[in-house]
Amino acid sequence: MVPWFSFLALAAVAHGQGRGGGGSAMLRFGCSNIVIDRVDPLVTPGQVPSPHVHQIVGGNAFNASMPADTDISKLATCTSCTFTEDLSNYWTASVYFKARNGSYKRVPQMPNDAIGAANGGVTVYYTASGKGQSTAFKPGFRMFSGDANRRVSTGLGRNTQSCFRCYTGPNFQGNVQSPCFDPKLDTEGFPATPCPGGIRSSVIFPVCWDGKNLDTPNHIDHVAHPVGGPASFAVTNGKCPSSHPVKIPQVHLEIVWDTSKFNNKADWPADGSQPLVLSNGDNLGYSQHGDYVFGWQGDSLQRAMDNGCFAASCAAANLKTQAFPAANKCVVQKAVHEDHDGWVKQLPGTEMANMPMA
Known part of the structure; x- marks a missing residue:
């Protein structure tokens, strides 16, 4: 297996990062879960429970009613991320296994490649083209990537903003190409066959901002993709549209699911469809989608983007x-007390009769 830092470095060179800017920056660090819960302060603020389960990482200011236009870094007292000045919050939808008998079990997470002894969680990337090339987010900034209602491919290929990597064996075998770049192991939808080493989910956020709004009602309209369309992994040097002229760091989330215990096809649906x-x-x-609430202290993120920080x-x-x-000691209490580890008859918050079918 090629070490993760090798393909990241190659990706930076291939994408032309750092041109005219004093060296590109790419933070890559782990954040443990602070809670598995059915709350979503962006999409359904104040609603307990929210429609579906997320795994949440970052600062302990996270709750169902996080106030807008507020510096979250001043409310949190700890973070589950390895950069202690990052008190932001990041969360994505969880993954469940549906057995042949119709019951469900949440697929456990495992630490990502070369991260360390994280408690599941998320691997976070921040990428910028060089000094002065990206403007760090402001206190109160929030955004959303993806579409929770999408049931068809975007057709973006390597520029897709959400993909799944099917590891070919234990210890992240097959992890050679950049995220969403492997034509065989990366898919926009769930892999159709068992993945011996588990599955990694990637979510990439837009890289352009309107320079005015810290958030918008749908948490999307204040950010945008470059004029050429969505940027692939580690690409931050595209031209921003005039409506969103401010370049921001590319935020990229990775979550790894240990599907190895669910690879027996005798337990899969009788028609052989993926479970x-x-x-x-x-x-x-x-x-698959991601939510982000900015919470870096002071100018720490801007310093990182301007000083060629790596890893x-x-x-x-x-x-x-x-x-x-x-x-791992930074946690928050669950707002919704329901079983997130055992077998359940239906998805928490989702009636099986209303589930979309392939």
Whole structure:
């Protein structure tokens, strides 16, 4: 297996990062789960429970009613991320296995490649083209990537903003090409066959901002893709449209699912169709989505983007870090008390009769 830092470095070179900017930046770091819960302060603020289950990482200010236009970094007292100045929150839909008998079990997460002893969680990337090329987010900034109602492919190929990688064996075998770039192992929807080493889900956010609104009602309209369309992994040097002229760092989330215990096709649906379903009821996978609430302290993220920071440390920007034994201690209490680990008759919050079928 090629080490993760090798293909990231190659991706940066291939995409022309760092031109005219004093060196590209690409943070890549882990954040443990702070809670598995059915709350969503972006899409359904204040609603308990919200429609479907998420895994949430980051600062402990997370709750169902996080106030808008507020500096979250001043409300949180700890973070589950290895960069201690990142008190942001990130969350995505969970994945469930649907057995032949119709019951469901949440697929457990596992730490991503070269991350360390995280408690499941999310791997977070921030990428910028070089010093002065990207403007860090402002306190109160929020955004959403994806479409929870999508049930068809976007047809974007390597520029897709959400994909799944099917690992060919234990210890992340097959993890060679950049995210969403492998024509055989990366798919926009759920893989159709068992994945011996598990499945990684990627979600990529837009890289252009209108420079005015910290959020919009749908959490999407204040951000945009470059004029040439959605940018693929590690591409941040595209031209932004005049409506959204401010370049922002590319945020990219990765979640790894340990599907190895669910690979016996005798347990799959009788028709042989793949058995995975997102917690919002999508058994195709096209609706995987991500939510983001900015919470870096002070100018720490801007310093990281301007100083060519790479991977999980940044001495040049004097960013502070913590090990996972400390990060794993940052948790929040569940707002909805329901079983997220055992077998259940239906998806939490989703009536089986209303589930979309392939």
